Structures are given as C-alpha cells and as structure tokens.
Amino acid sequence: DKTPAYDFAVDGKHLKDSITDWNISVGSESEVGAVRAGGKTVLITLEHKTSDITATVEATIFEDYATCEWTVYIENTGKDNSPVIEDFYAADCDIETGKADVYCLYGSNNKKNDFAVRKTALSEDATVFNAVAGRNSSWLPYFNVDGDSFGFVTAVGWTGQWYSSFRQIQSGVHFKAKQENFKAYLVSGEKVRSPLISLSFYETGKPAKGYNIYRSYSKDCVVNENIEQRVYQCASGSVDDVRKTLEAINSSGVSEYIDTFWFDAEKWFYKKSTSSWRNSAGDWTARKDWYPNGFGEVADMLKENGIDTMLWFE
Numbered sequence: 001d002k003t004p005a006y007d008f009a010v011d012g013k014h015l016k017d018s019i020t021d022w023n024i025s026v027g028s029e030s031e032v033g034a035v036r037a038g039g040k041t042v043l044i045t046l047e048h049k050t051s052d053i054t055a056t057v058e059a060t061i062f063e064d065y066a067t068c069e070w071t072v073y074i075e076n077t078g079k080d081n082s083p084v085i086e087d088f089y090a091a092d093c094d095i096e097t098g099k100a101d102v103y104c105l106y107g108s109n110n111k112k113n114d115f116a117v118r119k120t121a122l123s124e125d126a127t128v129f130n131a132v133a134g135r136n137s138s139w140l141p142y143f144n145v146d147g148d149s150f151g152f153v154t155a156v157g158w159t160g161q162w163y164s165s166f167r168q169i170q171s172g173v174h175f176k177a178k179q180e181n182f183k184a185y186l187v188s189g190e191k192v193r194s195p196l197i198s199l200s201f202y203e204t205g206k207p208a209k210g211y212n213i214y215r216s217y218s219k220d221c222v223v224n225e226n227i228e229q230r231v232y233q234c235a236s237g238s239v240d241d242v243r244k245t246l247e248a249i250n251s252s253g254v255s256e257y258i259d260t261f262w263f264d265a266e267k268w269f270y271k272k273s274t275s276s277w278r279n280s281a282g283d284w285t286a287r288k289d290w291y292p293n294g295f296g297e298v299a300d301m302l303k304e305n306g307i308d309t310m311l312w313f314e
Contacts, residue, residue, distance in 0.1 A: 005093040006072050006194065010053055011083035015046070016092070022055075023047040036060045038221040039069075052078025053085070053186075065217035069198035071157075076186035086183040089176055090156070090194035097147025097172035103207055104129060105140040115140070122168040130163040130180055142214075145173055146207045153214040157196030232310070235261040236268070238290035242298050246305060260308040268295070269313070281314045 007016050015022070027043040035041035039060035046055040054077050059070040072090060076082040101121050108114045120127055122145075129139045141156035143164065149172070156162045156177045163180035166173055177197055186192065200217055202210035233249065235242055242261070249255045265277050270287050286295040299309040 003093075004057075005070070005091060006057070006089055006197075007092040008055070008072070008074065008088040009086050010048060010051065014087065015055075021049050023049060036062075036069075036221060038062050038064060038217075051083050052076055052080075053082055062217055062221055065200065065221065066202065066213055067198060067200040067217045067221075069196055071196045072194040073191055074186070074193075075191040076188055079188050081188070082186040082190075084183060084185050085192075087178075088182045088192075088194060089178045091154075091175055091177040091197045093175055094169060094171060095145070095152065095173050095175055095199075096149060097145060097151065097204075098149040099168065100145050100147035100151075100166075100173050102127065102166050103144035103146065105142055107136040107138050107140055109137055122166055122173060124168055126165040126167040126174075126176075128163070128165045131161050134161045144207050144210050145175075146210070147172055147204060150204050151202050151207060151210050153200045153202070153210045155196075155198045155214065155218075157198070162195060230259040231257055232260050232262045233258045233307075235263050239293075239298055239301075243301065246302065246307075250305070255305065255307070258307060260310050261302050262310045262312075263298075264312045265314075268311070284313055 004015060004019075007014055009015070013021065023046070025045045027045070030041045032038065032040055035058075039062040041058060041060040044057040044059060046057070048054070054075050056073045056075070057070055058073070059068065061068045070090075072088075074085060074088070099122075101119055103117055103119050106113050106116050106118060129141075129143070131141075132138050141158065141162050141164065142153065143155075143166070144153045145151055145166065154164075154175065154177070156164055158179060161180045162177070164175075164177040166175055177195060179195060182192075184192070198214075198217070200210060200214040202213055233245070235245060237245075245261075246255075249258060265281075267277065268287060268290070269283050269285060270277060270280050291297060295311065302309050
C-alpha cells in the first residue's frame with residue numbers, strides 16, 4: 001500500500017514520500033516451501049519511473065509459526081551509473097502493539113552479564129541498538145517487544161554494522177533497522193540488499209512464548225536451509241598434541257562422526273608463549289614453537305584423515 005514497511009532514498013527522495021514515482025507490482029503467492037521452507041513467498045517489484053533503479057522485495061509468511069520476513073534488493077538495470085541511494089532501511093514501520101517494553105540481549109564484552117537479558121520500557125525518544133565496529137559486542141540483533149495488544153520478536157539478519165531503533169508512538173512502536181551506514185551509486189548491473197527482517201508474533205504478556213515461536217521458525221525454516229549439522233572437536237596445542245588427539249579418536253572408533261577440528265583463540269597465535277592471547281589478537285602468525293612448519297601442516301594432517309580445520313582469528 002502507500003506505507004511500505006521499508007524505506008530508501010534515491011537521488012535524495014525517500015520512497016515513502018514519493019510512492020507515485022514508482023510502478024509497483026505484486027507477484028503471485030508461491031506454494032508453501034517453494035521458495036522458503038515452511039513459507040509462502042511473494043515478490044513485490046518497484047520500478048523507478050525516472051531512472052533504471054528496480055527494487056525487489058522478497059516477502060514470506062510462515063503461517064504455522066506466526067512469522068513473516070522480508071529482504072529488499074535494489075538493482076541498477078541500466079547502462080549508466082545510478083543516482084545515489086542512501087538511508088536504506090530494511091525496516092521502517094509502525095507496529096500497533098500499544099504501550100510496550102523491549103527485551104534485548106547483551107553481547108559479549110568479557111563481563112559477567114555477557115548475553116544476559118535486559119528489559120527496557122520504550123518512550124517517545126528512540127531506544128537505539130547497534131553493533132560496535134562490525135561486532136555484536138554490545139547487543140545481539142534479536143529483540144522481543146511486549147506490547148499491551150500483542151508482542152513480537154524481531155531479528156535483524158546482518159553480521160556487519162547493523163542498526164535498530166524502537167520508539168513508542170500512540171498506536172504502538174515505530175521500528176527501524178538497517179545496515180548503519182550506506183550511501184552509494186550502483187554501476188550497471190550492480191545489486192545490493194538489505195538485512196533480512198523477521199517478525200514473530202505472540203499473545204501479549206508472554207515474551208517467553210515469543211522467543212520459543214522465533215526459535216521454532218529459525219530452527220525449522222532458516223537453519224536447515226543454510227547449514228548442515230556438523231560435529232566439532234575442540235583442539236589446542238602443538239602439532240604433536242594434535243596428532244595425539246587424532247590418534248586417540250581414531251583408536252576409539254569415533255573419527256567418522258567428527259567433521260571438524262576447531263582451534264579457538266587459546267594460544268595458537270601467541271607472539272610469545274608467555275603473552276596473553278588478547279594482546280596478540282590481530283597477529284595471525286602461528287606460533288613457531290608449536291608449528292615450526294606453519295599451521296598448514298596441521299590442516300594437511302587432518303585433511304588426510306577426512307577432517308576439516310576451523311581456525312579462530314580476529
């Protein structure tokens with residue numbers, strides 16, 4: 001309709017303020033699972049009348065999970081550079097929850113409250129959550145809004161510098177989400193996308209139910225489409241230590257069930273054996289005393305045994 005749930009500006013004019021500058025068409029609803037597991041999908045196409053910009057919204061409803069999701073794609077279909085695109089909001093919408101609180105999750109700052117839940121009463125001043133330097137150090141991009149009329153859990157599907165805000169309005173909550181900084185023109189044939197936004201709805205006063213609805217949707221409709229189940233063996237130590245671990249799992253008969261050896265932050269890249277890994281982060285040089293021939297020797301040894309290598313670095 002005239003108030004899309006997303007927004008962006010082309011050549012300084014916002015979609016919401018210039019909806020008549022666009023030709024809008026709505027495709028047919030797909031069969032359940034044809035595009036997204038468990039969901040019915042529709043493509044909404046917006047063609048700019050005065051440029052070669054085309055926006056496509058892939059929107060899916062998951063009726064069994066009281067959930068909907070959408071992603072916005074913007075493409076330059078012409079031969080020349082496009083006008084400048086900015087203020088690219090994946091979500092910019094009013095949700096009529098009534099007066100609401102938001103439950104959010106701390107990120108990880110190596111503190112006692114890592115990943116703890118915080119409840120905040122919303123006000124007319126926007127409550128803002130965003131990543132720090134592209135990391136989820138301050139907040140995780142999952143929010144549970146519990147209103148007087150109903151509640152919803154929203155997830156911002158972005159691993160970079162995401163931004164979200166919630167503001168109390170008379171009818172409920174004004175919700176915004178985007179990649180925090182975006183301002184660019186597109187060359188011919190270039191396409192960009194927004195974060196994926198999902199909304200999982202629940203009865204008011206039951207925020208735990210909201211989380212469980214979201215988890216069910218994520219487990220059944222999202223995770224199984226993107227990753228396969230893997231089994232990881234936590235590993236650490238020198239080449240000889242890794243060889244001994246490998247020999248132990250081979251002799252125990254469980255090697256066929258282990259897909260990957262995971263080398264976490266501990267020690268593999270220390271500048272000195274006595275230094276702190278935090279002081280060495282960013283070095284990326286494998287310890288010479290443990291890996292005299294480089295870390296590739298470890299990865300090759302594991303590969304010969306049908307096991308992949310995962311290496312933590314920052």
